[in-house]
Amino acid sequence: xxxxxxxxxxxxxxxxxxxxxxxxxxxxxxxxxxxxxxxxxxxxxxxxxxxxxxxxxxxxxxxxxxxxxxxxxxxxxxxxxxxxxxxxxxxxxxxxxxxxxxxxxxxxxxxxxxxxxxxxxxxxxxxxxxxxxxxxxxxxxxxxxxxxxxxxxxxxxxxxxxxxxxxxxxxxxxxxxxxxxxxxxxxxxxxxxxxxxxxxxxxxxxxxxxxxxxxxxxxxxxxxxxxxxxxxxxxxxxxxxxxxxxxxxxxxxxxxxxxxxxxxxxxxxxxxxxxxxxxxxxxxxxxxxxxxxxxxxxxxxxxxxxxxxxxxxxxxxxxxxxxxxxxxxxxxxxxxxxxxxxxxxxxxxxxxxxxxxxxxxxxxxxxxxxxxxxxxxxxxxxxxxxxxxxxxxxxxxxxxxxxxxxxxxxxxxxxxxxxxxxxxxxxxxxxxxxxxxxxxxxxxxxxxxxxxxxxxxxxxxxxxxxxxxxxxxx
Numbered sequence: 283x284x285x286x287x288x289x290x291x292x293x294x295x296x297x298x299x300x301x302x303x304x305x306x307x308x309x310x311x312x313x314x315x316x317x318x319x320x321x322x323x324x325x326x327x328x329x330x331x332x333x334x335x336x337x338x339x340x341x342x343x344x345x346x347x348x349x350x351x352x353x354x355x356x357x358x359x360x361x362x363x364x365x366x367x368x369x370x371x372x373x374x375x376x377x378x379x380x381x382x383x384x385x386x387x388x389x390x391x392x393x394x395x396x397x398x399x400x401x402x403x404x405x406x407x408x409x410x411x412x413x414x415x416x417x418x419x420x421x422x423x424x425x426x427x428x429x430x431x432x433x434x435x436x437x438x439x440x441x442x443x444x445x446x447x448x449x450x451x452x453x454x455x456x457x458x459x460x461x462x463x464x465x466x467x468x469x470x471x472x473x474x475x476x477x478x479x480x481x482x483x484x485x486x487x488x489x490x491x492x493x494x495x496x497x498x499x500x501x502x503x504x505x506x507x508x509x510x511x512x513x514x515x516x517x518x519x520x521x522x523x524x525x526x527x528x529x530x531x532x533x534x535x536x537x538x539x540x541x542x543x544x545x546x547x548x549x550x551x552x553x554x555x556x557x558x559x560x561x562x563x564x565x566x567x568x569x570x571x572x573x574x575x576x577x578x579x580x581x582x583x584x585x586x587x588x589x590x591x592x593x594x595x596x597x598x599x600x601x602x603x604x605x606x607x608x609x610x611x612x613x614x615x616x617x618x619x620x621x622x623x624x625x626x627x628x629x630x631x632x633x634x635x636x637x638x639x640x641x642x643x644x645x646x647x648x649x650x651x652x653x654x655x656x657x658x659x660x661x662x663x664x665x666x667x668x669x670x671x672x673x674x675x676x677x678x679x680x681x682x683x684x685x686x687x688x689x690x691x692x693x694x695x696x697x698x699x700x701x702x703x704x705x706x707x708x709x710x711x712x713x714x715x716x717x718x719x720x721x722x723x724x725x726x727x728x729x730x731x732x733x734x735x736x737x738x739x740x741x742x743x744x745x746x747x748x749x750x751x752x753x754x755x756x
Contacts, residue, residue: 298383301340305361309343309385312353316344327368327386331621332376333632333682334717339366339380344388348464348472348503354387355501355747356470364747367497369410369439374635375716377443377496381751387501389438395419396504404461404478406506409438425509428453431712432618438502443714444494448614451537451670452544452576453510455712460493464504468743478506491738496714497749499742513544513576517586518604518613521573521593522566526550526653528596529569530646533669535592537642541585545574546670547617550653553624553664560623561616566600571669572617574610617666624664624677631662631679634691636718638702639673639711648705649674652698661690673711699725715753723754 309317318324319341328338340363345351358365364384371378380386393410400423407416412434416427429440431447439445441463446455453459462476476482476489492500523529533546548571549557555567571593575585590601604610616623625633640648649667656663656676667674676698678691699709699722709715709722724732732754739746739756746756 298337298380299362299364300383301363301385302361305357305363306341308357309341309354313343313350316346318342318344324386327366327371327378327388328380330371330373330376330378331633331635332374332379332716332718333634333680333688334376334379336376336379336381337383339386340383342368342386342388344391346391348392348466351387351389351392351466351501351503352470352472354385355466355468358385358747359469359745362745362747364750365501366749367438367442367501369436370412370434372433372435373439373443373716374713375710375718377714377716377749377752379717381717384747384750389501389503390436392438392503398423399478400425400509402478403509403511404506405509406462406504407437408504409436409441409502411437413437413440420509423509424512426512427459427507428510429456429459429507432621437505437507441493441502441505442495442497444712446668446671446673446712448545448547448574448617448668450668450673450712451546452542456507457490457493459508460489460505461508462506463489463492463502465492465500465502467500468745468748472503473500476506494714496716496752498739498752499748501748515579515582516544516574516576516610517582518545518572518574518610519586519589520565520600520602520604520613521571521598522600523569523571523593524597524599526569527646527650528598529571530649530669532571532593532596532598534642534645535596536589537670539588539592541588542577543573543585543589543670544576545572546668547572548649548665548667548669548674549617549620550665553620553666556623556627556664557616557620560619560626561612563612563616571598572613574614620664620666621677624679627664628662628679630681632682634678634680634688634695635675635713636677636695636698637673637675637711637713638699638707638709639671640702640705640707642672644705644707645669645672645674648698648702648707651701652676652694655694655697659690659694661687661694668711671711672707675713717752720752720754 324338680687
């Protein structure tokens, strides 16, 4: 397995495809002001949470139905103009950027919860429904949707990027939780994949093909996902450690012993400090695990006792409990805001973020060496990890006006990914490939596998109009 020979510093050079006036006129004739060429609207849809600076799309369309999405895609196909699906713009790897121009297709107004099937533990939604909106809609049924990437992302966007987050160690990722999809293909045809049944052996698994395709194979217009019963008892806790190694080793032992922990998040001392400043908390500024336990009262108590014993063996101390919903919400809100806390700790900076995932037994090797390299480089950083499943995130805070800092951050990112791949891991655990990880995909999967992906892309999108320039180059 060979890693890229050089870090990725700049976007690939591409030719912007203009949006013909005739296409704009046809869209506005049907959609009116929901087809906009206003500069401010285009710029809003021409950036995400990545550090890339790319020209905005030529136009933005706000769709309100599957029929409208199909209409837009059909017209775009006739004019060979790119379509970039857009939810709320929270992606981190440049997924939403119009690197080849075209139309940003905003589905945030497709935000209806279509059907709650409590008896079957499923719900069907339009792609613009956010995870918070979904959980509010199903709360009265005693069920919840557990996938929590931190940002209040849309279900469509989470499906497209195969999102996961803090609960993945117990409930899995979007890959395991999406049952069925409605998708508009590159020709404008509407297809359905999967069913509401828990399993199927019928034909190719087109649902899984679309989950994680980052908008390059179709535009998702409807999603059916699994729901879970709200746990009878929930307990959250923080535990501080004398060293980062002690915290990581505690996590490894918790997972290897089969403790059904719901969340297990890691922050190093640097990150705890900026989280305290941002969220007005007073957490001990040392390596820390944030944990949550779900189950019956007796089951939760058993989990807690076992985890406390494991932590004590690894110099863990200062257990602090958050038993009420308010306390838990405050704690997890602070964790989810770690990215923004890091960015605000250095005014005017941009964050070069990356995430990798490794087998749990290799977590210490991957994480500790990466932290050491960042500290030796002298560049400000933050570290958060869904370490219960071997996934962690590094954010390098750079001055965008100092090229040497970007060089350093990309070098650190390159080394981190190389290490993860050498340990049998992946270049991205949940952010997706987008633009930033394109070269690493070849290193991880091999050229033959990427060629197969290209063949699928060409077969389903022969004109290369669906979010072109992402995942791999053609």
